[in-house]
Amino acid sequence: MTKNEPCRCPWLDTSKPDYVKYHDEEWGVPVYDDQKLFEYLTLESAQAGLSWYTILKRREGYRKAFANFDVNIVAQYDDAKFEELLLNKDIIRNRLKINAAINNAQRFIEIQKEFGSFSEYMWGFVNHKTIVNEISTPEDYQATSPESDAFCKDLKKRGFKFVGSTICYAHMQACGMVNDHSLSCYKRSQIISEFHQQKA
Numbered sequence: 001m002t003k004n005e006p007c008r009c010p011w012l013d014t015s016k017p018d019y020v021k022y023h024d025e026e027w028g029v030p031v032y033d034d035q036k037l038f039e040y041l042t043l044e045s046a047q048a049g050l051s052w053y054t055i056l057k058r059r060e061g062y063r064k065a066f067a068n069f070d071v072n073i074v075a076q077y078d079d080a081k082f083e084e085l086l087l088n089k090d091i092i093r094n095r096l097k098i099n100a101a102i103n104n105a106q107r108f109i110e111i112q113k114e115f116g117s118f119s120e121y122m123w124g125f126v127n128h129k130t131i132v133n134e135i136s137t138p139e140d141y142q143a144t145s146p147e148s149d150a151f152c153k154d155l156k157k158r159g160f161k162f163v164g165s166t167i168c169y170a171h172m173q174a175c176g177m178v179n180d181h182s183l184s185c186y187k188r189s190q191i192i193s194e195f196h197q198q199k200a
Helices: 017-025 034-047 052-056 059-065 079-086 095-115 118-126 146-157 165-174 186-195
Strands: none
Touching (some): 017 052, 034 052, 034 095, 034 118, 034 165, 052 059, 079 095, 095 118, 118 146, 146 165
């Protein structure tokens, strides 16, 4: 960190500009847009067993492969499209994960029909208000929570795949259901001041 650089979360590799951009502009910022939420959920599911940066580097590839995360288009992907995706070097070519993305798009739409939006459904697991944690050291980060356990259990009951509690918690961190920016990170207070009254 240079003298003029703001203090950021301890997990962030600041030598990677794209990673810094993701941390500064997206991670932990509350998201209520269903298309963006489908993108996050798809990318988090693809991450299973891998590092987030591995997926972040392929994000544009995923956007092209999955119709800019238009859930209605992805839900209609057929066997031919599935086989095409298996040959796509710009994404993780894992048969189960690709199948999960298409399946999850279909289940996502079912939730939209039931709740009006996926956002309304998802934010209900935190009572429509961001959980703000106090993170001082890397050891303070948790991999799951009671809320992610409940979220995961319900998603699985609805037929979603690759949505374990750890994946759900990572999704909650990314889309601002949880504010896990460290106490020393400049984004923590910024997000609190900008969004704490929203969805109250």
